[in-house]
Amino acid sequence: MGTGTGTSYSEQIADGIACLACTNGHLTAARVALDRAVAAATAGDTAGAKAQWAAAAAELDALAAIDWAPEKLARTPAADRAIVERTRACVAQVRAQVPLPSSVGTALGLAAEGPRFLVSGHVSARDEAEVTTRLLAIDEAGTAAERLDLIDRTDAAGRHARAALRDGRHALEQARLMGTWTDLDAWERARTAFQTAATALLPDPDRDQLAAAATACRTCLDQFRADFLATMQARRLAPPTPVRPVPAGPPAVAPAAPPARPRRDGR
Numbered sequence: 437m438g439t440g441t442g443t444s445y446s447e448q449i450a451d452g453i454a455c456l457a458c459t460n461g462h463l464t465a466a467r468v469a470l471d472r473a474v475a476a477a478t479a480g481d482t483a484g485a486k487a488q489w490a491a492a493a494a495e496l497d498a499l500a501a502i503d504w505a506p507e508k509l510a511r512t513p514a515a516d517r518a519i520v521e522r523t524r525a526c527v528a529q530v531r532a533q534v535p536l537p538s539s540v541g542t543a544l545g546l547a548a549e550g551p552r553f554l555v556s557g558h559v560s561a562r563d564e565a566e567v568t569t570r571l572l573a574i575d576e577a578g579t580a581a582e583r584l585d586l587i588d589r590t591d592a593a594g595r596h597a598r599a600a601l602r603d604g605r606h607a608l609e610q611a612r613l614m615g616t617w618t619d620l621d622a623w624e625r626a627r628t629a630f631q632t633a634a635t636a637l638l639p640d641p642d643r644d645q646l647a648a649a650a651t652a653c654r655t656c657l658d659q660f661r662a663d664f665l666a667t668m669q670a671r672r673l674a675p676p677t678p679v680r681p682v683p684a685g686p687p688a689v690a691p692a693a694p695p696a697r698p699r700r701d702g703r
Contacts, residue, residue: 454512454520455503456664462499463527463657466492470650477643485641490544490634492653493534496527498545500538501573515670519663526656533649536638539581540601544630546570546577547604551623559618571612574626578605581633589637597633604629 469492476484504524509517531538550570553563582601586594604626611622 454508458503462495466495467653467657470653474646482640486635486638493536493541494545496531497538497541501542515667523660530652537585539577539585540634542577543574544634546574547627547630551620554618593636597636600629600633
């Protein structure tokens with residue numbers, strides 16, 4: 437594990453509700469990845485464009501799988517939940533422009549995200565819980581991709597992707613079973629394998645298609661930030677909740693003095 441400030445990553449994100457800070461991070465990363473994909477496609481770098489295209493999908497899929505999980509949304513305050521719902525509808529349109537199964541994108545996105553909980557100065561019990569959640573989600577997504585979503589892909593690219601998915605899933609499964617889930621090398625092997633699977637499945641991108649996706653993602657991010665800022669400003673400007681005075685009760689009555697005890701000499 438690396439050294440850090442001593443503050444675990446899990447302590448910096450929302451606990452048990454939809455994470456708006458995480459939403460901003462994932463959307464920003466997706467927008468940057470799509471911009472880079474456009475630049476790579478313009479330069480004729482097909483491999484680079486596909487890698488960034490896959491990275492953008494992975495950011496959006498990780499966001500949906502963890503930070504927007506139904507149980508978290510159900511516990512999220514109404515104002516924040518409304519922001520997520522508006523953003524989610526916009527993001528769905530962006531994600532639909534990437535022809536990659538969400539199971540593959542989820543595995544890739546979470547394999548890239550997991551190490552963030554392991555590079556601080558310490559790994560807390562909460563960090564371990566967050567990592568375990570992602571390990572189980574990766575195993576489920578990788579299994580679904582290999583055995584369901586790609587079951588009919590008998591072409592060379594499909595077979596290559598399924599083998600890579602299996603390698604990545606097994607790398608983390610072994611780390612989890614052996615208690616070595618803090619091994620960053622295992623996470624990197626898995627991420628690389630899932631990246632290989634994703635790029636094998638994606639077609640050669642069209643620059644105009646990438647540019648349209650990048651524009652749509654930028655629109656989603658701008659909308660989210662505007663909604664988030666408006667909500668934060670409304671909370672800051674809202675008058676404080678008045679403190680209701682406690683009604684005064686009857687005046688306190690001093691307890692009666694106990695009767696004097698007679699002296700032993702009778703006087």
